[in-house]
Amino acid sequence: xxxxxxxxxxxxxxxxxxxxxxxxxxxxxxxxxxxxxxxxxxxxxxxxxxxxxxxxxxx
Numbered sequence: 001x002x003x004x005x006x007x008x009x010x011x012x013x014x015x016x017x018x019x020x021x022x023x024x025x026x027x028x029x030x031x032x033x034x035x036x037x038x039x040x041x042x043x044x045x046x047x048x049x050x051x052x053x054x055x056x057x058x059x
Contacts (some may be wrong), residue, residue: 012014
């Protein structure tokens with residue numbers, strides 16, 4: 001098979017797509033890592049009721 005060298009435009013497209021998909025993947029995983037786990041809601045094992053601030057209790 002005759003292998004042709006890729007042109008500069010093809011390299012720009014390839015690298016641009018890699019950067020685009022990589023940044024979307026990183027942003028999605030960073031955003032998911034900042035969300036609380038869905039299985040730690042009220043009624044689940046290991047869930048601790050949030051305690052209200054002490055200034056609200058004393059009033």
